[in-house]
Amino acid sequence: MAGVTINLRVNGTATTRTIEPRMLLSDFLREELELKGTHVGCEHGVCGTCTVLLDGQSTRACLVFAVQADGSDVRTVESLSKDGKLHALQEGFWEKHGLQCGFCTPGMLMAATELIEKNPNPSLDDIREAVSSNLCRCTGYYNIVDSIAAGIAKMKEASK
Amino acid sequence: MSTIPKHIPAEGYIPPSRQREQPRSQYKYLGQNMKRVEDPRLLTGQGGYIDDIKLPNMAYAAVLRSDRAHARIKRIDTSKAKALPGVILVLTGEEAKKMTGPTAQFATPPVVQYCIAVDRVRHVGEAVAAVVAETRYIAEDACELIEVEYEDLPVVIDALESMKASGDAVLHPDRGPTNIAHQKTFTFGPVDDDFAKADKIVRRHLRWPRSGAQPLETVGAVAHYASGTGKFTVYCNTSFVNYVGFVIAGSLGVPAHKLNVIPVTTGGSFGSKLFTHKVITLAATLARACGRPVKWMEDRLDNTLSCDNHGSDRIYDCQLALKNDGTMLSLKFRVIDDYGAYLQFGYGTHGNSLCQVVGPYQINSVQMELIAVLTNKCQQGAYRGFGSEVTNWMVERMVDAAVDELKLDPIEFRRKNLIKPEQFPYVIPTGNLYDSGNYPAVLDEALRIAKIPNWKDVQAKARAEGRCVGIGIACCQERSVFSATEFWSLNPVDAANFTLTSSPESTHIRIDPTGNIQVTLGSPFWGNSPETVATQLVAEQFQCDPANINIVYSDTASGYNSTGPGGSRFTVMIAGAIVGASIKLKEKMLRIAGRMLEAKPSDLEFRDGKIGVKGVPGMEKTIGEVALFAHMFRLNLPDGDDYASGLDASYVYDHPLTTMPAADRSHLGIFYPIMGHMCHLALVEVDAKTGKVKILDYVAVHDAGTLVNPMTLAGHIRGGTAQGIGSTLLEQFYYDENGQLLTATFTDYLIPTLHEMPPQIRVGHVQTPSPFTEYGIKGGGEGGRMGAPPALSAAVEDALRPYGIKIDELPLTPKRVRGLVRAAEQGKG
Numbered sequence: 001m002a003g004v005t006i007n008l009r010v011n012g013t014a015t016t017r018t019i020e021p022r023m024l025l026s027d028f029l030r031e032e033l034e035l036k037g038t039h040v041g042c043e044h045g046v047c048g049t050c051t052v053l054l055d056g057q058s059t060r061a062c063l064v065f066a067v068q069a070d071g072s073d074v075r076t077v078e079s080l081s082k083d084g085k086l087h088a089l090q091e092g093f094w095e096k097h098g099l100q101c102g103f104c105t106p107g108m109l110m111a112a113t114e115l116i117e118k119n120p121n122p123s124l125d126d127i128r129e130a131v132s133s134n135l136c137r138c139t140g141y142y143n144i145v146d147s148i149a150a151g152i153a154k155m156k157e158a159s160k
Numbered sequence: 161m162s163t164i165p166k167h168i169p170a171e172g173y174i175p176p177s178r179q180r181e182q183p184r185s186q187y188k189y190l191g192q193n194m195k196r197v198e199d200p201r202l203l204t205g206q207g208g209y210i211d212d213i214k215l216p217n218m219a220y221a222a223v224l225r226s227d228r229a230h231a232r233i234k235r236i237d238t239s240k241a242k243a244l245p246g247v248i249l250v251l252t253g254e255e256a257k258k259m260t261g262p263t264a265q266f267a268t269p270p271v272v273q274y275c276i277a278v279d280r281v282r283h284v285g286e287a288v289a290a291v292v293a294e295t296r297y298i299a300e301d302a303c304e305l306i307e308v309e310y311e312d313l314p315v316v317i318d319a320l321e322s323m324k325a326s327g328d329a330v331l332h333p334d335r336g337p338t339n340i341a342h343q344k345t346f347t348f349g350p351v352d353d354d355f356a357k358a359d360k361i362v363r364r365h366l367r368w369p370r371s372g373a374q375p376l377e378t379v380g381a382v383a384h385y386a387s388g389t390g391k392f393t394v395y396c397n398t399s400f401v402n403y404v405g406f407v408i409a410g411s412l413g414v415p416a417h418k419l420n421v422i423p424v425t426t427g428g429s430f431g432s433k434l435f436t437h438k439v440i441t442l443a444a445t446l447a448r449a450c451g452r453p454v455k456w457m458e459d460r461l462d463n464t465l466s467c468d469n470h471g472s473d474r475i476y477d478c479q480l481a482l483k484n485d486g487t488m489l490s491l492k493f494r495v496i497d498d499y500g501a502y503l504q505f506g507y508g509t510h511g512n513s514l515c516q517v518v519g520p521y522q523i524n525s526v527q528m529e530l531i532a533v534l535t536n537k538c539q540q541g542a543y544r545g546f547g548s549e550v551t552n553w554m555v556e557r558m559v560d561a562a563v564d565e566l567k568l569d570p571i572e573f574r575r576k577n578l579i580k581p582e583q584f585p586y587v588i589p590t591g592n593l594y595d596s597g598n599y600p601a602v603l604d605e606a607l608r609i610a611k612i613p614n615w616k617d618v619q620a621k622a623r624a625e626g627r628c629v630g631i632g633i634a635c636c637q638e639r640s641v642f643s644a645t646e647f648w649s650l651n652p653v654d655a656a657n658f659t660l661t662s663s664p665e666s667t668h669i670r671i672d673p674t675g676n677i678q679v680t681l682g683s684p685f686w687g688n689s690p691e692t693v694a695t696q697l698v699a700e701q702f703q704c705d706p707a708n709i710n711i712v713y714s715d716t717a718s719g720y721n722s723t724g725p726g727g728s729r730f731t732v733m734i735a736g737a738i739v740g741a742s743i744k745l746k747e748k749m750l751r752i753a754g755r756m757l758e759a760k761p762s763d764l765e766f767r768d769g770k771i772g773v774k775g776v777p778g779m780e781k782t783i784g785e786v787a788l789f790a791h792m793f794r795l796n797l798p799d800g801d802d803y804a805s806g807l808d809a810s811y812v813y814d815h816p817l818t819t820m821p822a823a824d825r826s827h828l829g830i831f832y833p834i835m836g837h838m839c840h841l842a843l844v845e846v847d848a849k850t851g852k853v854k855i856l857d858y859v860a861v862h863d864a865g866t867l868v869n870p871m872t873l874a875g876h877i878r879g880g881t882a883q884g885i886g887s888t889l890l891e892q893f894y895y896d897e898n899g900q901l902l903t904a905t906f907t908d909y910l911i912p913t914l915h916e917m918p919p920q921i922r923v924g925h926v927q928t929p930s931p932f933t934e935y936g937i938k939g940g941g942e943g944g945r946m947g948a949p950p951a952l953s954a955a956v957e958d959a960l961r962p963y964g965i966k967i968d969e970l971p972l973t974p975k976r977v978r979g980l981v982r983a984a985e986q987g988k989g
Contacts, residue, residue: 020297022297023297027296030211030212034214035205036205036206036207036209036211037204037205037206037207038205039209039211039427040211041376041377041378041427041460042376042460042905042906043459043460044905044906046905046906046907047376047906076205077203077204077205080204081203081204086200086204090203090204093199093203094195094196094199094203097871097872097874097875099199099202099203100428100687100689100872100875101202101375101376101426101427101429101686102198102202102203102207102425102427103209103375103376103377103427103428103687104376105202105203106205109203128915131914132913132914132915133913135906135911135913136376137374137375137376137428137430137879137882137883137911138428138687138688138875138879139875139882140878140879140881140882140917140921140944141882141914141917142878142917142920142921143875143878144914145914
């Protein structure tokens with residue numbers, strides 16, 4: 001199959017690759033770029049574990065072809081912690097026991113990242129709505145909501 | 161004072177306790193909400209799950225699956241697939257069978273299964289051929305080029321129909337001319353006498369549907385075969401590999417030491433990744449056949465159709481014998497269980513059920529007729545509860561039926577029949593022991609948290625407005641720490657086959673010359689908190705900073721004598737192993753520190769990361785100083801093994817309390833004795849017009865003995881309750897009459913989203929220590945899924961009381977609830 005060359009930014013880094021046109025964005029990130037934090041749970045867009053930000057918009061990486069991301073800015077869970085320091089949202093998840101097996105966690109973190117970028121002062125209901133598109137089989141969701149709220153509180157504290 | 165039923169010989173029935181660490185009133189590290197040590201890597205995308213493993217020169221597998229539920233394979237043409245560029249290998253079942261034997265299984269008589277079907281397919285989704293290619297994309301393309309010619313056979317989907325099947329409808333004719341895999345009646349105690357004494361016999365027909373764990377990560381394996389050494393190395397997200405790895409080696413036709421399975425971080429199991437033998441066997445077979453490392457990763461459809469881990473699928477006919485005052489006497493039931501097309505664990509789910517079949521109640525005798533049936537569905541495996549969650553639902557449904565028919569109060573009825581604190585240890589009619597408990601305290605705590613009078617006000621107000629609001633209660637057991645006899649105790653006695661009795665857990669603890677403690681676990685990370693739990697236990701033992709403790713996992717080459725996490729056993733068992741190894745190590749450290757401090761070892765203690773003289777502050781050495789001495793200054797210590805260089809110790813902890821079944825199976829021995837307990841309370845509203853059930857409030861109080869980490873246990877309770885909500889309201893693997901699984905994707909198989917959850921689950925803990933385990937810890941891993949189905953069923957039934965509706969079948973989907981309401985309205989009309 002003929003390759004297609006795409007240029008995009010992934011976690012801030014300009015990236016060029018020649019790939020099969022049918023390659024999914026999730027496979028591109030995991031297999032071509034070795035960014036293993038984007039997980040694949042159902043491959044039909046329901047579970048949300050593969051959620052990444054595509055030009056700031058939360059997106060199912062399993063439902064998008066990598067070629068569709070040509071020219072775009074893609075962010076994955078690997079973009080969150082900087083210089084070995086966890087992002088406030090990650091700190092929130094750690095503190096509030098927002099994960100057990102950790103498989104849905106990157107998708108939850110990216111959905112939460114989109115939320116706080118679009119709405120820096122979300123209510124608990126806003127948080128619930130933002131992550132209700134993602135499945136978690138371990139936690140029952142309560143600690144995830146609390147984790148995000150705790151992360152936001154930490155960000156506010158830090159920006160004071 | 162112990163309680164033992166009359167039909168069980170009391171003399172010596174309960175072995176003495178092997179507990180070494182008594183429960184204490186205060187701990188430094190146990191009982192703390194310590195943040196999990198597993199989390200930083202999981203939060204940053206560095207989990208190291210199976211699909212993250214990539215070996216040099218690795219190829220990728222895909223599997224062609226049967227679209228028929230029951231058929232003979234007449235012919236398979238793989239030539240077009242083989243000709244596709246990028247394809248390395250195409251393997252049919254017939255070809256694979258020449259290299260690899262049947263997959264592991266524990267049924268008696270055996271039910272033979274291969275990792276790729278041979279001659280015949282027995283359910284939709286069974287593997288028919290496997291392809292290895294340069295990419296997964298090419299492998300899947302090649303699957304579509306394989307031509308299979310089938311000859312259809314009669315499809316049996318309904319368990320009751322399958323019981324009558326003959327001829328070509330029999331799935332495994334080599335096992336006999338019937339789809340009834342096993343039928344046997346077990347009587348524990350004077351059932352006939354107790355029924356003769358009864359004032360009232362309550363009867364119910366109950367139906368528990370097939371659901372499954374469906375963790376967000378599927379099962380996969382990366383296998384490498386080194387022809388020079390004849391050794392397999394297989395990475396897999398598996399849980400029980402130290403227990404069953406040698407059996408998988410048998411399938412591959414190699415000695416156990418030629419198969420090293422390296423467990424990796426698992427993205428959720430809930431039982432479904434205990435024995436991942438088919439995935440390991442297939443990946444290893446393909447790697448050996450093509451001479452390259454192979455990754456075989458199930459996609460979601462592979463997993464739902466053929467994971468070998470669908471849950472129980474039962475039809476009950478139950479009778480509960482009572483006195484008019486509500487005293488429960490005896491429970492008698494027939495259970496038909498649809499095991500699907502194979503029978504990997506035998507009748508283990510019913511062995512399991514019998515360990516707590518009387519619930520938390522004083523019931524004098526029990527009779528079970530078990531009918532295990534084979535049909536054209538994916539086979540059953542393990543899902544959180546392993547059959548006992550169904551028994552909990554059955555017992556509580558019968559209790560609510562009794563309450564209803566005798567017109568008693570559901571709370572007071574339960575309180576009256578609960579086993580009392582002074583009756584422990586308590587042996588139930590099946591022979592299993594309940595080690596300890598304070599069931600009235602759990603009930604009272606749940607009632608206190610819920611504020612039942614407020615709920616009753618909400619209900620009264622709603623009823624006055626014509627809305628359907630109900631309150632449900634469930635008092636349930638949560639057995640923990642499985643032993644092994646449940647897997648065979650129900651087999652025909654003259655053909656009990658592999659009657660295993662071991663279920664150990666082990667650890668190796670090593671303190672390096674700088675004083676950091678490395679702990680090797682024989683159980684892998686299955687999705688919860690093994691590293692955190694082990695860290696807290698080791699910190700408590702050595703009174704040291706958890707930051708100085710590092711947890712690693714063994715592979716099968718380095719870690720036998722471990723069973724793995726399952727049956728809520730890990731915390732209790734690893735506590736036993738850690739205590740055992742720590743005691744050995746601490747004795748040596750005290751000897752060495754005694755030399756360094758010129759003090760008697762018996763005058764020393766571990767405190768704040770140091771070893772010091774009791775009552776003399778400052779007279780002490782750090783663990784690091786003692787460790788450096790132990791590793792590097794051999795000639796400063798006496799000769800002899802007591803002072804051998806270094807600091808390491810291992811320990812194998814066997815099950816704390818298990819005994820053999822009676823030869824005539826009049827009892828099954830003690831096999832699941834570390835008994836937790838829970839009370840769940842639910843307040844629901846049912847929209848009679850749409851059939852939608854909304855949970856308004858929820859309370860879950862659990863007693864898992866001494867708590868290691870209340871935060872992570874609460875996580876189990878809430879997460880398990882979410883799964884229980886799924887089992888009760890949403891989830892079903894639904895097969896149509898042709899054997900097609902209509903709910904094979906997450907768009908059809910509905911696991912709860914955040915919107916299906918109650919606004920909150922209010923969790924409470926009661927702590928009744930076990931007299932048999934270290935520190936008195938009990939297991940709590942199966943959590944809420946064992947209590948939510950009966951509590952919610954009772955609440956929905958209560959909500960629909962104006963219609964006189966009985967909840968006898970799950971899941972309570974809007975369609976089912978509407979059907980019940982419609983039928984009730986028509987009945988009235």
